Amino acid sequence: MLKIDQSLSKYEQAKKHLAGGVASSLRASQKPTPLYAESAKGARIRDVDGNEYIDYLLAYGPLILGHAHDGLTDAILSAMRKGYTYGLQHDGEIELANVLIDILPCADKVALSGSGTEAVMLALRLARAHTGKRKVVRFHGHYHGWSDSIFTSFPGAGLAQSDNDGQTAAVPPGTQGQSENSLADIILLPWNDFAALENVLRVRAHEIAAVISEPVMCNSGCIQPKSGYLEHLRTLTKELGIVFILDEVITGFRLSLGGAHGRFGIKPDLVTIGKAMGGGIAISAVGGSAELMKHIDTAAVSHLGTLNGNSVATSAALATIRELKCDNGVVYDRMENLFIQLSEGIRELMHKHSIAGVVNQVGPVFHMMFIDVKEVTDFDTFNRRDSGKYVKFAELMLEEGVLLRPNGLWYISAVHEQADIEATLLAVDRALCKLIS
Template sequence: MNTYEMSISRLQAAKEHLAGGVASSLRASMKPTPLYAESAKGAHIRDVDGNEYIDYLLAYGPLILGHAHDGLTENVIQAMRNGYTFGLQHDGEIKLANLLAEVLPCAEKVALSGSGTEAVMLALRLSRAFTGKTKIVRFHGHYHGWSDSIFTSFPSSDMSQKASTGEAAKIPPGTFGQSENSLEDIIILPWNDPKALEETLRKHCHEIAAVITEPVMCNSGCIQPLPGYLEQMRKLTEELHIVMIMDEVITGFRLSLGGAHGRFGILPDLVIIGKAMGGGIAISAVAGKAEIMKLVDDGKVSHLGTLNGNCVSTAAAIATITQLSANNGAVYNQMEELFVELAEGIRLLLGKHRIPGIVNQIGPVFHMMFTDALEVNDFDTFNKRDSAKYTHFAELMLEEGVLLRPNGLWYISTAHQKSDIEATLHAIDRALIHL
């Protein structure tokens, strides 16, 4: 049986001076305790108590090449030897911008930043400046970072706030301490509801600057868009002079080299990318139409950030994208094949143990949930899942040597092998006995 005494001890020590004992509130939800890592390589991670795990958490998504990837590490070290950051321009910025314009179908120009939250803030600012309007349409169950201007309540096993259902006079903030006034420009809609989308956009088009959407609801069940839904969104926003923003912080460089918009063949006005882009090094970007990005060129929209486009982050992104691009992106087929095998294996095991559950999978990402529903295709149904049961399952899986995110979202990396999938399915088989 695994012991977690060293992790528990370190958490108590951390709480003396580190608020919450963790550097991100999201990590506090892990049971039986937030783990402390000692080392990691490839698809495997080791904690300070000596427990080893096959890792499907992958740092909440960025580690698409796995842990401590040799090529990425070498490129980052070489960049650091030349200087971490200059406060001046360097060739890495040019090379990365050119690379992004090459691989992202919608990217005519890009702006580099440090996190997904920062990139969302820039995309919203660009949209308002470009249209001269202020309102932003977003959707229940989508996550666009934690800035006050966009962070609405988001129910899951690792975020404590409760969401309202349907439209409300006052949109509930995502956290205590957040000004409710900051959300006055937000219109929140159910996703995958074509009628609600069209009625709202037509009624309020004179004040809506942008529609921001995740192309797939990865955090909330990996719910895919209904056939024609994103196409409808694209058509309406073009007709009504509203900026369409795809938040691809999760799906960018994960669903394909061109992200979800490349996979689906939809060209938004702006796309936000992060997480997998840097392979574990912090970097994000906004990419899109030159006529919108020109607002940064002209100085009409300020784009600030001391470490934007620093040498280390640009080197990491270039190395990651280069690795993913090799052999015409062959690693995407490899990851997807392994995850299809794992998802199908989990479904069979749920049937074997007579436990109601669903695995929603698209490409190299899926969401596993315990539910009596026959399918989960909307946010309301997703919210009826047994999240407590899944949290317990994730804890059982730690005992079996598999690290999972407590909310049900699984990631895979290019480092995972067929042997990892087989070992994981054996571990799930043993864990399900105890549910």
């Protein structure tokens, strides 16, 4: 039986003065209770009750080097001894910008920011300034941060079918408290639907500033683009004078050193990156063509942020990228091979226990779900999964010493080892047995 007394006690303490009891609303969904960490190292994390877990949550994605990586820690400490942030410029900004331009195929220039949400806000602002248009196309099931102007709820993709005039249904807000007008400029479409995309873009190109898309629908099933879909999106937007934004806050530095757009050979106008870039320290960026980034150069677009490009964050990013680049990025092959082994093993175990499910894996990330279909390739099908069953499975996995995100998304780090994969598969076997008992 999992010991959670201390976590339960601390959660009750937190709720007295910390709104929601957690610092980010998503964390409140963990069962049986939000856990409190005591320490972590490598691929393992320990909670205040003394439980140790193999960690596939990885702080919701940033910890691509694992916990408390020695090289990253040394770089951060060295930077801190010289000052945390200056409000002035420093060499770290120049060095990181140069490194990012070298790595990101689409980037002539970059702008540094603090979070994925901020990077998306800047990218949308650049697109509107560049085109003089207001509307933004985004897709069901994709996540682009929690700012009012882009944060939508997650209904089924069927609600976004457009009519012959390219008009779409009203866009539902993602939370109470959003202005009724905050999403007035958003056009919400089903992803991977060639006809819907073509229809809306051609009919409404005169008012569409940008199309923003994740290259892989990571949060909602790890669904990959259909063959030719991203290429078609790139061709259409270029033809119609619409800015194409790839949101790589999750996939950047995870699917490859050059992100998903480097892996897939797609060249968007703008790309947003974050999470894994800092290895666990908050930093993000927008990269893009000189033509678009010039709007910051001329001050036509304001790019503000007290901690943008601070020395601790830039040092963390540079150290993380150095580690990922070692031996020509061999770590990416290693992470992917381990996750192929793990995802195939989980599929075999679900078959062994006669449990219907799907594991969608791409590179060092996969989504596991309980659903009675052979494959999940669209958002409507993903919405048919048994999410409650997976939450219970994640809770059982805690008892087996494995920490998972309750929505089914798994990450791996550069320091996970073969022994971790083997131990995890044994844990999955036991948890699935308990799930059906």
